[in-house]
Structures are given as C-alpha cells and as structure tokens.
Amino acid sequence: MLENVDLSLTVKNSEYKESMKILEVKLGALQRKACELKISVIFVFEGWHASGMGEDVNNFILPLDPRGYDFYSMKLECCEDALKPFLLHFWTLAPIRGKIAIFDRSWYSRAIIKHFRKEKSREKLGRCLEEINWLERQLSDDGYLILKFFLHISKKEQEDRLKEIKKKGIPLILNECEKNNGKENGKEFDFIYEYDEYLPIVEKVLEKTDVPYAPWTIVEANDEKFATLKIITTAAQVIEKYIEQETLTPRQQTIEYLDTSISKLPKLNGSILDKVDLSKTIIYKEYEDSKKLFQQKLEILQYELFRRKRFMIIVFEGWDAAGKGGDIHRLVEELDTRLYRVVPVGPPNDTEKAHQYLWRFCERMPEAGHITIFDRSWYGRVLVESVEGLCSEVEWRRAYREINELENIITGTGTIILKFWLQIDKDTQLERFKDRQNDPDKSWKITVDDWRNRSKWNEYRIAVVEMLQRTSTKNAQWTVVESDDKYISRIKILKTVTEALEKELGE
C-alpha cells in the first residue's frame, strides 16, 4: 500500500490557512451533530517515527470541543500491562456513545513492538492482526465509526528529521516505565532507525487490516501542512457521509449472518440438557470428605498457578436458585483472598450500557496468576437479553461469534477458562423458591424477576441449548452440572476445577 504514494505533495501557506478556517468550523459542527446522533468515532494515528504525527494530531484536535473526545497517547508496555492480553486494554478505551476517541499510536504500534521487535515472530504478529480485525469488526458492528491514518514519509526525509530532533533533544518515545530504563542502555529504541527492515512489516500490517469497516488512509506527510489538511478533510468527509447514512437509512451490519433461522435449530428433544441425569445423589459424609480433599488440593494448586503466572476464569451460569452462590462459596472457601476474585454480574449501569456489551468484562479479566470467578457473565447477552428482547435478534445472534472471539483472545495468552451451566429441573426450582420465601433470612433473595424468568422457562431452555452448542469451543468448553442435589453440584465443580488445574499445570 505504500508503493505508489506521491510524497512530493505540498500545499501553499495561504491555501492552508484559508482551508483550515473553513475546515475547523466544519469539523466542529460535525462533531456536535455526531454527538447528538450518539455516533461514536475512533481515530487511529500511526506512522513512521519523525513523521510529524504529534503536530498533525495537535492541529486535528485543536478545533474539536474537548468535552467530546478522549485522547490516548500510546505508551511502552509497563510491568502491569504485561499481565493481560494488551488488546483488552484498548477495548476498555472504546468511547461511550456520542464520543470520539483519538489514539496517537495504538494497538498497531503495540502489536509491532511486542511481536516483531521483541519476539521477532511473524506468526504471532499475524495472529495478533487477526485479533485486531475481530475487535474492530465488533466495534463497527456495534455502531462505531473507525478511521485509521498512516503518516508516511520517505527514508531520506526521516533521516533528515531524526538528525534535527536529536539536535533539539526531543524524546522520540516517551519512556515512563522504569523497567524499560537502562536495562538495554537505550538500545531498545534502535528500531526507530531501521526504516528498511520495518517497511515490509508495515506493508503487511496495513494490508491485513485494511478492512471495509475500518479502512486505512495513507497520509503523505513529507509536508506537514498537506498532511494536516488531508487528515481533517478525510475525517470531515467520512463523518459527514456517516451522518447522512444514519439520518437516511437504518444502520447496516458490516457482516451478514447466515444459518440464523429458528427452523435450523436443533429440536428440543434430544438436546444436551435432556441427557443430564438429575437424579444422582450423594451422602453427607462422602460429600464432606470429597469437599475437604479437593479444597486442600486447590489450596496448593492456586499457588502453582500464581508461580507460573497463568490466568484462570470460571464462569457460572444456571437457572435461578440452581445454587450458584453456594457452589462459589465452597469453591473459594479455602482459597487465598489475594488470589481470587468473585465478580457478580447484574444489569449494566448507564456507562456500561453506553458501550459495546463486552466492554465491561474486559477490565475485570484476571491478572496473571489470579483466578476470577464470574457469577453470571457475558452470556447474559444470549440468555436474558435475548429472551427478554433487551437487544435485537441480529445483535444476539452475532454475539455467539463475538463471544467466541473474545474467549479465543483470552485463551491465546494461556488463560484457563471453565464454564459451568448449573442444571436443575423446573420442580426443584419451584421448591427452592418456596423455601426461600418462607425463610425470613432468605426471602430477600426472591424477587419478581425470578418469577417472571420462571414463567419463560421454555424460551430460556431454547436459548441455553443454543448457547451450550455454539459457544463450546476447543479451549473453552461448557460443563453442565447436575444441581438438583446441591452436594453433587458442589463436588462436580470442585473436581472439575481441580482436574483442569492439575492437567494444565502438569504435575
């Protein structure tokens, strides 16, 4: 993509000033209109070092209303960052509806630094670019407008500018983390000067990620004024077009989803849930002994997980009153409070609602060495939100794929994911609802929501079966837990977690 770029393009000073006057007003007006329509825009700036990105970006943001955008300047990876898949970090920076986010270097620079400069692995870089495409498509499908600029200069121009910058003593890369200091005595940044080595990599990155829902604009940046004008003009045009679309026709999905008709779903009889044997029981003594045994094993395994800096995510989903709380209680009873965290998931708050639905989970993922237990999870999208019509059919059908992508990104960094579906029969639920209502210490647990959900048992059942089928992937299997007998349920969970850890940590 960088071959036929005409780097000799320039613009006269008088022409620049006149155009800017018009464009600044236009851009401001478009920003207010986009905000009004709740359109979120993401601007990504990438480019060669010394391409003048700083100045161009500043020229771009000065006409904007600061209340309407967030600005992020990419930093080198710090110790804490290294503990999570870095894409999750950027995911959490997606703006709320109606706001703009501007990235002065972004996931692209991070991907290149991490996988090419440090690890010298084209394969890992390729995989990472794929994940980036997933993220950008998910955001685009959720209504985000994504614009990416690459500031291109020639090798000769870069050499000249680097000399100038060195003379002035301006730091090329801001180094905030002590880890990066000294360790390699400044050699860390030699790559800045390796134009020829990086050219094919940059080409590859641009090609692989130049997608219709998030296209690249190559900016000829030998002349700063020309670059500024091109950036602002492009941004204004694209936003204007998007606003027109929004106000004329309903939003179109970037991707078509096939095989979505109800008729293609598996028949209810013969589904995975029918094969669950809910009649199993266990005597108390046996339960107590098994519980103690597995809890002791887990107590030791958690420290091994920590030493190896592995992550673990445990998802609990199930019918109301299936015993999630009690199961989680026994699971964590003997764990180290510093190493596990229980994340209860309820309806999203206003800020969460103003983002794509996976946003709120990204920052709650465990750090390396830790266990995070989700009491309900992102699967709410295809359960309650789908059944209660809180999102559209297109949205929840798309969610299977989106969820698989997110879990794929997470397991890609060595995270162990276990997903439990707690299965009870309808009579057992009724019995437990009544017990709770009659016990003054527990009656607060029963709400009208529970009864409403119960009345939609069959709809939920269809949703559950589809979820279990579509989101059981190689590294993120569902385990259906027979939970009519609470002891059976607790032991199965303790056993599954223990065995998964033993297998992964390979005793």
Next chain:
Amino acid sequence: MLENVDLSLTVKNSEYKESMKILEVKLGALQRKACELKISVIFVFEGWHASGMGEDVNNFILPLDPRGYDFYSMKLECCEDALKPFLLHFWTLAPIRGKIAIFDRSWYSRAIIKHFRKEKSREKLGRCLEEINWLERQLSDDGYLILKFFLHISKKEQEDRLKEIKKKGIPLILNECEKNNGKENGKEFDFIYEYDEYLPIVEKVLEKTDVPYAPWTIVEANDEKFATLKIITTAAQVIEKYIEQETLTPRQQTIEYLDTSISKLPKLNGSILDKVDLSKTIIYKEYEDSKKLFQQKLEILQYELFRRKRFMIIVFEGWDAAGKGGDIHRLVEELDTRLYRVVPVGPPNDTEKAHQYLWRFCERMPEAGHITIFDRSWYGRVLVESVEGLCSEVEWRRAYREINELENIITGTGTIILKFWLQIDKDTQLERFKDRQNDPDKSWKITVDDWRNRSKWNEYRIAVVEMLQRTSTKNAQWTVVESDDKYISRIKILKTVTEALEKELGE
C-alpha cells in the same frame, strides 16, 4: 496500643460454630440494610505478616453478598504507581454510596513500606500519616463509615508460623511487578522477619491514626477463630449502631467548622477583584510576537519537565465567556500531544455523584512528567455548587479546607500547581454573549445556564472572592487574569506558565 493486648485469648470450636451461624445471618442482614440506607463502609485490615489475615478476611467476606462489596488486595508498588502520590490511588477506590470496600492491607502498609522500609524516613512517614488522616476525615465527613482492624500476634507465634509457611511454599507477599523481581534477590522481603524493628513503627502508626472518625480495633490473632469472631462481632456492632444513628438523628459532622458566619467575610468593596485593572490592552503585533516567544520557550520547557519527572497542573476558572477555551488553545498550540491533557469538567455523572466530590479528579491528575490542564475543576464545589445550592452550606464551607488538603498532598510530591481566575466585567460578558448568539457558528456555545449564571453575578462574585482568599496557599497560588482584552489574557497566562516552569526547573 499493642502493650496490654492479651494474646492468650481463644475460643472453643463448638462455641465458634454456633456464634458464626448467628453472626453470618446478622452480618448479611446489616449489609442489606446499610445498602438500602446508602451507607458506605470501608474496612481496613492490617497486621503482622503471618497473622492469619488471609483466613480471617475470607471468613469475614464469605457471609457477605458479593454484589455489595469490592475487595482490594494491596500490591507492592509497580513502576506506574510510582508516578503518582499513592494516596490518590486509594482515594479512587472509595466505594459508591451503599457499597462496602474491603482492603486486605491498605495505605498503611504502603506508607510503611515506602517511607520507612525504603526511605528510612520517620519524618516522611509522619507527614504521610497526617495526609492519611486528612483522607479518612474527608471520607468520614462525606458519610463513609471507616473501620480499621490490626491483627496482632506475638513474636514467638510469628516465628512458628513463618517456619510453617516457608515449609508449605506459600508466598508471603505477592510480587507482580517485574521491577521487584530479582533486583535485590529476594532481600526485599527480609523486613517481614524484623518484628522488633517494626514494633515501635507500628505503634506509632496506630497511635497517630487512631482517630474518632476512623478508629482502630486491635485483634488478638494468636487464635484464628477468636480473631474471626472479634472482627465480625465488632463490624456488626459498629454498623448496627451507625444504622440506628442514621435512622434516628441527622448525620453529624465529625469536625466543627468555625469562623463561617457570613458577617466575618470581607466586605465586597476592597476585595481582590476590585483591584484588577481590566482596561489594559495590547496591539496585535506585540501580542503575536510575545505569543510566539513564550510558545517556543514552553515547547522546550515541557521536555525538561518530562526529563525531570515533575508534574504540572493548571486550573482554569473564570466567568462564562471570559475566554477559557481560547486561552487554553494558545497555551497548548505548540505543546507535544503526548505530554499534555485538557480535562474539561462538567456536571458529575451518576457514578461521580455517588462518591465524595474530589473522587473524580484524583484519577485525572497528571503522571510524572506530564501537564494536565483543567477547564473548570474541583473549585466547582465552592462556586456553582455553592451558589446554586447543589450542596449544603456545611459541605461547601468544609470544601476550602478539603481542597487545600488535596492540593497540599499533590504539591508534596513535587507537582507544580497554577490556578487562573479569568476576570472580565459584566458589560464585556454581555457583549460576548450577544456576539455568540448572532454568529451561527458560535450560537451553540450559549445556553440558558449561561444567562442564569449571569443573573446571579453578585452571588458568584462573593463566592469567587472567598475562594481566592481561602485557597491561595503557599504552593498553590491563584493568579487573577485580566481578560477583557483577550490578547492580554493569553499573554499573561503564557507568561505565568513559562516563568513558573523556568523557576521550578531552575535554568
């Protein structure tokens, strides 16, 4: 406080089980009631290493509803943390109304590690304890209930337990940051074994911070069961008492504020604002030259600030249409986008409203080496919130002291704070309002709020004068900027910022 503690206290197993059954139900019920009344509770756990804190804390949180609390496990300082006053980090962790926050080691451990173990400075530790008292008092005044537990064991008991823990291979301190790894070959943690050296320090910390609004409870922890029971019993009693207070009488301030009667305020004539000469003007050529000169100086100074890892905060307050936006525009025009950030401050959102008013500013403070510009700020508390009655008189009168404390904490770590009040006269404002309304590109800038504020000019004027007097402190002075002439205003700001940087960075 640790002298007369009877560490021989124990409890029988049967007694423990029976008491726990009652206490668990009680604690759960109290949690729900506190949540209903929007009471926020902060539990701090500190104690000797190997005091069994992990187990006790786990026993304490298991009966609680996970939806109602946040749990924080203190970590060693990582590179990124080192860039900000650490107390701000904990400030941002204060729970929203109706929620509980539990700290498994807290600002106390951080203070001791930072100022005593690393810097060996009793003086800095003392100063830090004072700051901690400020934070806790501010939260208490805002309605937070703060409970602090210190788990005490004898030296003999600690020695025995440490042997046991070492045998089992359990990590005493979780080390997540690479920076802490290897560097001192594990010697970092030797302090864990230095009971005798730390005893007087712990004593001092407990004494200095055992305040009525956030008292310490010493927990005899040689016996784990006894410790658990004491913690839960104390917690239940204190919450119950607080709930009773809340439901019986209006909340009482922990501190009395004197000299607050209106009569003691300075008379309007002779106030600082009257001495401002708004008639100054400057010719365009002179303005352009000065602007260029200061912008060039600032461009160089910002990198020096970055190299020295100093912080800079610039606060803009002023009458509507006084020209804040334009002033900020010229200030940042030639700055490096990676080094500055403009934070526009509007009305708080729901989450922000559910916290103490300073909460939302804590995480927006600059990192070391960076400049943060606040377009309006925490001074809204004593301006718009005070004049419009959005908070009570007690609250905004208390705010002068609270703001001075926060700024004191910030400047204590080498931050340069500049505060600008943009002064215009009433006629100039009217002229500018009309100009804006008549310009189609600017009419969106004028809202009914602006006219409403204008109608309360005199009330605002009183508030401004009081603010300027009460919050001009040694290291955080206000600069009143004559802004009837926009050029004068811009140059004064550029000049003040440049000179402050030159002075602080000592050319």
